[in-house]
Amino acid sequence: SQQGEEDPQALSIQEGENATMNCSYKTSINNLQWYRQNSGRGLVHLILIRSNEREKHSGRLRVTLDTSKKSSSLLITASRAADTASYFCATDRGSTLGRLYFGRGTQLTVWP
Amino acid sequence: DAMVIQNPRYQVTQFGKPVTLSCSQTLNHNVMYWYQQKSSQAPKLLFHYYDKDFNNEADTPDNFQSRRPNTSFCFLDIRSPGLGDAAMYLCATSREPLSYGGDPGEQFFGPGTRLTVL
Numbered sequence: 001s002q003q004g005e006e007d008p009q010a011l012s013i014q015e016g017e018n019a020t021m022n023c024s025y026k027t028s029i030n031n032l033q034w035y036r037q038n039s040g041r042g043l044v045h046l047i048l049i050r051s052n053e054r055e056k057h058s059g060r061l062r063v064t065l066d067t068s069k070k071s072s073s074l075l076i077t078a079s080r081a082a083d084t085a086s087y088f089c090a091t092d093r094g095s096t097l098g099r100l101y102f103g104r105g106t107q108l109t110v111w112p
Numbered sequence: 113d114a115m116v117i118q119n120p121r122y123q124v125t126q127f128g129k130p131v132t133l134s135c136s137q138t139l140n141h142n143v144m145y146w147y148q149q150k151s152s153q154a155p156k157l158l159f160h161y162y163d164k165d166f167n168n169e170a171d172t173p174d175n176f177q178s179r180r181p182n183t184s185f186c187f188l189d190i191r192s193p194g195l196g197d198a199a200m201y202l203c204a205t206s207r208e209p210l211s212y213g214g215d216p217g218e219q220f221f222g223p224g225t226r227l228t229v230l
Contacts, residue, residue, distance in 0.1 A: 033218060042116075042202055042221035043155065088154065097167065098143050098209030100219060102154040 006089060006106045014111050019076040021106040023089030024069075030092050032065055033100065034074050037086045046074075046087075079110045115139070116222035118203050124228045125193050133188040133225045135203030143209060144186040145219065146178060147202040155202055161186065162209065193229045200224045 007022045025032070031050045035043040049056045049065045049072065056063045062075040076083055086107050090100040116137045125131040135144065143162050147155040159168045161180045175197070177189040190197055203222045208214025 035221075040200075040224075040226070042118075042223045043204075043219075044221070045218035048218060096209060097160075097162070098206050098219075099145070099157055099160060099167075101157065104152075104154045 006087070006103045008106060009104065010107045010109070012109045012111065013079055015079060015081055017079055017110075019079050019083070019108055019110070021074045021087050021108070023072045023074070023103055025072075025089070025091050025103075026070065027091070028094045029067070030094060030096065032063075032072050033090045034061075034063060034072075035088045035090060035102075037088065037105070039085075043088065076108075079108075081110050081112045083110050084108060116203055116205055116220050118201075118222035118225050120225060121223060122226050122228070124230060125190075126230050127194065128192045131190050131193055131227065133190075133201050133203075133227070135186045135188070135222055136184050137203075137205045137220075137222075138184070139205055139220060140183060141205035141207055141220070142183070143206045144180060145204040145206070146176075146186070146188050147204065148197075149200045149202055149224075151199075158188070190227075193227070195229050198227055198229045200226050 029051050031048055033048045034046040036046055037043045047058050047063050049063050060077045065072045086105045088102045088105040090102045093101055119134050145160040146158045149155040157169050158172045159178050175191050179187045202224045204219040206219045207217050
C-alpha cells in the first residue's frame with residue numbers, strides 16, 4: 001500500500017519562482033528519497049536524506065526532513081520550464097532490504 | 113553508459129493472454145525490482161530480488177510472477193492479464209542493501225514498459 005502523501009497534488013508556477021513540495025509518511029524510516037518522473041518515463045533519483053539528517057542540498061534542490069512530524073519537503077529554487085515533471089517521495093518504511101514505497105507525487109508545471 | 117533497459121517499451125496484449133516483460137541491466141547491481149504504476153498513481157512495488165532470492169510483496173496478485181535467470185536479466189510474467197493490469201511497469205536496480213552490509217542508496221530505473229490490455 002502507499003506509504004505517504006505528497007502535497008500539493010499539483011503545482012503550477014512561473015519560471016524563476018521557487019517550488020515547494022511536501023511529503024508525509026507513516027512509519028519509521030532509515031532514509032527518504034525524492035525522485036522525478038517526466039511524463040511516460042522512468043523515475044530519476046534526485047536526492048536521499050537519512051533519518052539522522054535534517055537538511056540536504058544538491059544544486060537548486062533543498063530537502064528537509066522532520067522525523068518527529070514524519071514529513072519532508074523538497075524546494076526547487078529558480079524553477080525552469082525543464083523542471084516540469086512529477087515529483088515523488090519514497091521511504092523504506094524502516095526496512096533494510098532496499099525496498100522503497102512511494103507517495104502519489106506532485107505534478108509540477110513551470111510556465112515559461 | 114551503464115543503464116537499465118526495458119523491452120518492449122510498449123506492449124499490447126489481449127485479455128487473458130500471457131505476456132512477459134523484460135528488464136536488463138549493465139550496472140551489475142545485486143538487487144532488481146518490479147513496480148506497477150497506474151495512471152496518475154504512485155509506483156507500487158510488486159517484488160524484488162536480492163541476487164536470486166525472491167521477495168514478494170504481500171499484496172502482489174498471484175497473477176504476477178517473476179524470473180531472474182542471472183544478474184543482468186529479470187522478467188515479469190503476467191499469466192492472465194485483466195483490464196485492471198493495464199499500467200506502466202517499471203524495473204529498477206540498486207546496490208547491496210543495508211541488511212546485506214551495504215548502503216541503500218538510490219534506485220536506478222528503466223524507462224518502463226506501458227502495457228495495454230484489450
